[in-house]
Amino acid sequence: MPTPLDELDLAEFDLFDPAFNADPFGTLHRLSADHRLLRTPFGLIVLGYDDCQAALRQPNLHQGIRLLQDMQAITDERFVQRKRQSILTTEGDAHTRLRKLVSKAFTPRATDRLRPLMRELMERLVDPLSALGQAEFVSEVSDPYPIPIICALFGAPTEDLPLFSRWATDILKSLGFNLAQDLPAILAAEEEMDHYMEALIERRRREPREDLLTDLIVAEEAGDHLSHEELIMMAEAIMLAGTDTTRNQLATAMWLFAQHPQQWTLLGAQPELAANAADEVLRFNGVVRSVIRVAAHDVEVAGALVPTGTLILPSFAAANRDESYFSDPMRFDISRASDRSHLSFGGGIHYCLGANLARAELAEALSVLARRMPGLALEAKPTWRPPIGIQGPTSLHLRFEPGS
Numbered sequence: 001m002p003t004p005l006d007e008l009d010l011a012e013f014d015l016f017d018p019a020f021n022a023d024p025f026g027t028l029h030r031l032s033a034d035h036r037l038l039r040t041p042f043g044l045i046v047l048g049y050d051d052c053q054a055a056l057r058q059p060n061l062h063q064g065i066r067l068l069q070d071m072q073a074i075t076d077e078r079f080v081q082r083k084r085q086s087i088l089t090t091e092g093d094a095h096t097r098l099r100k101l102v103s104k105a106f107t108p109r110a111t112d113r114l115r116p117l118m119r120e121l122m123e124r125l126v127d128p129l130s131a132l133g134q135a136e137f138v139s140e141v142s143d144p145y146p147i148p149i150i151c152a153l154f155g156a157p158t159e160d161l162p163l164f165s166r167w168a169t170d171i172l173k174s175l176g177f178n179l180a181q182d183l184p185a186i187l188a189a190e191e192e193m194d195h196y197m198e199a200l201i202e203r204r205r206r207e208p209r210e211d212l213l214t215d216l217i218v219a220e221e222a223g224d225h226l227s228h229e230e231l232i233m234m235a236e237a238i239m240l241a242g243t244d245t246t247r248n249q250l251a252t253a254m255w256l257f258a259q260h261p262q263q264w265t266l267l268g269a270q271p272e273l274a275a276n277a278a279d280e281v282l283r284f285n286g287v288v289r290s291v292i293r294v295a296a297h298d299v300e301v302a303g304a305l306v307p308t309g310t311l312i313l314p315s316f317a318a319a320n321r322d323e324s325y326f327s328d329p330m331r332f333d334i335s336r337a338s339d340r341s342h343l344s345f346g347g348g349i350h351y352c353l354g355a356n357l358a359r360a361e362l363a364e365a366l367s368v369l370a371r372r373m374p375g376l377a378l379e380a381k382p383t384w385r386p387p388i389g390i391q392g393p394t395s396l397h398l399r400f401e402p403g404s
């Protein structure tokens, strides 16, 4: 029988404690030995792997991204309505329907057709840096990397890349904490992108091609299709979910490898380990460290009966280092037996739709980088994003042996 939440004496936890932020993974790992739940002003942190998986699969715990608007008192009807219809926020039958239709377009085969582009892009980004033997990795490599891939995914012409970059910058602000201030820019970018996608969708209806947009247009399930509005919403969801995550995960990977030079040398010598390396980076230091759920009814979470409305934060940072699930979890090792069951892509019905694509983007990038940046080391201390939301360095000065 679960214990009612108010009868539990839960440890209070400060997400902004400098000691926690200096070593978040170590702190959570230590706390996991004695606790299943921690209390924060934002909600309950769930620590263990099995408890997090159960929370992610619990149908009465709903997606909480929408709370970002509520907390910031955003009421703009266009904005709110839009977020309500996105695959990222819908639940139940509405989500199942969308997911069935769009997953047909996110197969490994669809991802594989972009691998040559990923390699070519990464080679081109490294070319001007190679002779220098140093780089500010965030602005010169990881930030520009995902947008051309998203652009190609939609089958948009290369000359429109600057448009996608601008929209991504503004639309990504909808996951931030300055919504009131950023709203005009977000709405303007959404409107521009809508018009652009409308025209592109029309073109693809007339001239189908080998791209995601065509796959989404033709995707059919028992006679059902995505409506025009749903196609446009999907484009925005992909832009929102697939850009900042990937670029921050890649920069985080390089920061990790700079501190594990033997692992970097190993990857350089055995590029076939790149797929494994991508998953080990995701497990060891995933950039989405937690998601937000809201209890839609009274529900059991990690042995506690939590009341309706409680915010639940399944902690991937803790679960991915749960020693009852992963062996020697505090060791970063790209040659550990391939294990893709880490939680960095989430779990349950909202499991990352772009996981195949993200894995390919990371693996292709890392295999090029390990060959072209041997002897990787930190040139300066990196600076980091604030401790809430997607994590990753805001600057990362690296050095390496020039000329490769």
Ligand code: HEM
Pocket: 063, 087, 088, 089, 099, 237, 238, 241, 242, 243, 245, 246, 249, 286, 287, 288, 291, 292, 343, 344, 345, 346, 347, 349, 350, 351, 352, 353, 354, 355, 357, 358
């Ligand atoms: C390293 C890169 C990535 C990471 C770490 C990541 C992580 C995640 C996580 C944790 C979720 C679950 C969110 C939740 O449960 O609240 C998610 C969902 C999602 N991701 Fe990713 N993601 C990545 C890349 C991508 C890419 C490249 C795309 C698309 C091109 C993408 C598209 C999506 C979509 C559409 C969802 C929502 C799925 C749903 O609600 O059914 N992601 N991602």
